[in-house]
Amino acid sequence: MDDENLLTIGALAARTGLSVKTIRFYSDKGIVPATCLSPAGYRLYDVAALARLELVRTLRELDIDLATVRRVLAEETSLAEVAAAHAAALDVQIRALRLRRAVFAAVANRESTPREMDLMHKLVNLSDAERRRLIHDFIDDTFGGVDANPAMVELLRSSMPELPEDATPGQVEAWMALVELVQDNDFRAAVRRMAEYQAAQRADGDTTGLHHDLTETVREDVGRALAAGIAPDSAQGGAIVATLSARYAETFGKADDDRLKSWILERLEIADDRRVTRYWQLVAAINGWPPLPDPEPVFTWFARALRAARAGQA
Structure with missing residues (x-):
């Protein structure tokens, strides 16, 4: 072996930036053993030992424990496997x-x-x-x-x-x-009352679903009335109620009469709890969904228009 290509522990420390004490520790533990000893008994390290020590330093800087470092150097586990495990832990x-x-x-x-x-x-x-x-x-x-x-x-x-x-x-x-x-x-008690109301409706034969299309129609028609400043107790408001009542009658298979308007109003009053809207707005915020509009102005207008329509027919 060409002694000119060997490094003393001091020279190795200068090349790697590690302290002599740290290199001696790795050497004593058998992680980076000395390549040989000089005639005077000093540790000497070759280029392979230098590369091994550089790898140990990198792994330790990545906070990989010595037991795992030893397994990597002994090729008992691959560097890719160690990296994947530590990447997952860092995540x-x-x-x-x-x-x-x-x-x-x-x-x-x-x-x-x-x-x-x-x-x-x-x-x-x-x-x-x-x-x-x-x-x-x-x-x-x-x-x-x-x-x-x-x-x-x-x-x-x-x-x-x-x-x-x-x-x-x-x-x-x-x-x-x-x-x-x-x-x-x-809030739980209020939602429970809504559930019990739904159960009573199902007992009376209502097996329809959530009626997203009907709800959207109400929002669109009443939304336009609100934007136009139409009063719920006006003739125009009455016409909107008549249109929407017809949609309810078709959806639920009921007669389009005054009892239907009372029934629609009852449904609105049962569901009239701002905390339900708050629930869905919070879920949307947590999940990063688009903000949900507040339906309260729409359904308040619709309820007032229904009451006005019933009073006009009385």
Whole structure:
């Protein structure tokens, strides 16, 4: 072996930037053993040892433990496998850090108390399954045991709030508000009454679904009336009620008469809870969906127009 190509431990330290103490430690542990000893008993290292030490330094800078470093050097595991495992671990850490940052920003925005911050931190660090369980518990409590509209129950279960890995402070705040809402006993009781009303309607033979098209028609027709400044108790308002009543009669297979208008009004009054709209707005915010419009002006106008139409026929 050509001694001129060998490096002393001091020269190796100068080439790698590692301390002599660290190199001696790796050598003693058999991770980067000395290539040979000089006549005076000093450790000498060849180019292969230098390359090995450079790899060890890189792996350790990436926070890979010595046991794994040893397995890589011994070719007991591939560098690709180690890199994949550590990339996955870093993904978890990055997600946790992003959530932590979002929590702190949300706490600052809300001027939260220490207790609220602790609760927020616990809620955002739940697993996806644990977060879904909170919503499923709400659905089970409000719709369980009654024959409510199955399409509504399916919509609720299929529209789970999914807090993203890179959640913004706004999404964290929305998640916190949603948890507070679904755990509110008064809100649960109100939703339960809606479920029981749906069950009573089904017992009377109503097996129709969610009527998205009908709801959209109401929003469009009444929205135009609102934009045009049409009063709900005007002749034009009455004409809009007549058009919409005909659509309800067709959809539900009912006679288009005054009793139908009373029935429509009853449905609107049962569903008239701003917290339901708030629920869907929070889910949309958490999931990054487009903001949901507030339906309250539309259905308030429609209810007033229905009452006016009934009074005119009395």
